[in-house]
Amino acid sequence: MSATPEIRILVADDHFIVRMGLVALINTEPGLRVVGEADDGDKAVALFEQLRPELVLMDVRMPVKSGPDALRQIRQRAPDARVLMLSAFDGDEEIHNALQAGARGYVLKSATDKELIPAIHAVAAGRRWIPQDVASRLKSRQLYEQVTPREIEVLNALAAGLANKEIADRLGISEYTTKDHLKSILAKLRVADRTQAVTAALQRGIIRLK
Structure with a gap:
């Protein structure tokens, strides 16, 4: 039997401690490997172009270029890019903007590893990942x-x-x-x-x- 292909991941987050924690978590998971790190939106776009990872784990709020803005630029070059947005914020407008930009999933930074790892696998496989708490916030926007x-x-x-x-x-x-x-x-x-x-x-x- 052939081995399951490795999922190569680009992590983009401007907070060093958070980024290091994400990298450590991902690299301990079989079948996942971080191949690049970015601390602002422009670097995320440049590294995506260089590395072409299977998935980008992207912070919503970053300097130089925001996560949604970086995602729009990435999708201009690679319409099928798979991006999972990560944020400490659950504002309905922010969630909406990220999904409108083309994110396939949205996870809060308060999520545990048991929530984040399945989200990574789902988005990398081409599925959408919107947790119930995020979906509830998004639904409130309609009001x-x-x-x-x-x-x-x-x-x-x-x-x-x-x-x-x-x-x-x-x-x-x-x-x-x-x-x-x-x-x-x-x-x-x-x-x-x-x-x-x-x-x-x-x-x-x-x-x-x-």
């Missing part, structure tokens, strides 16, 4: 009306502590239009004030602190 790109710009300005006039000046719009955007944002996020809007947007992964 909200989606914010527009302009409203996301306003949310980022709110997170930076800008007043209405400062937001208007930054975006080149009137204060009246700014207030309209704020009213829409509060309604869509189902919150009562600016602070709650920023908190909700951060929790859901709609915006990130710079």
Whole structure:
């Protein structure tokens, strides 16, 4: 009988300790081997092109280029690339963005090795892997009306502590239009004030602190 082909894996995570832990875990599993490591999105794209691994284990939030952005670039070159997203965050918008970019699975960093290893095998075999907790968060996204790109710009300005006039000046719009955007944002996020809007947007992964 022929041996089962080895699954070659590229690990992309900007946190050194986390990356080392993932590498150690994967390399102790029969049939899995880490062939490359990247600490930012650009390096992940370059190493994928060089190594062509069977699977990429990719952090969602990385410097230079985010996980979803790196994945989009990888898929331009290799449409069948198999990528499992890994994140410490369970915001429904962040999960949605990763899957829209082409991720075949999404696992939280709080997952145990008994959850992560089956996810790696499943995605490497071409199957999708969406755990129940992730699926529940994704389903909750359907309960909200989606914010527009302009409203996301306003949310980022709110997170930076800008007043209405400062937001208007930054975006080149009137204060009246700014207030309209704020009213829409509060309604869509189902919150009562600016602070709650920023908190909700951060929790859901709609915006990130710079």
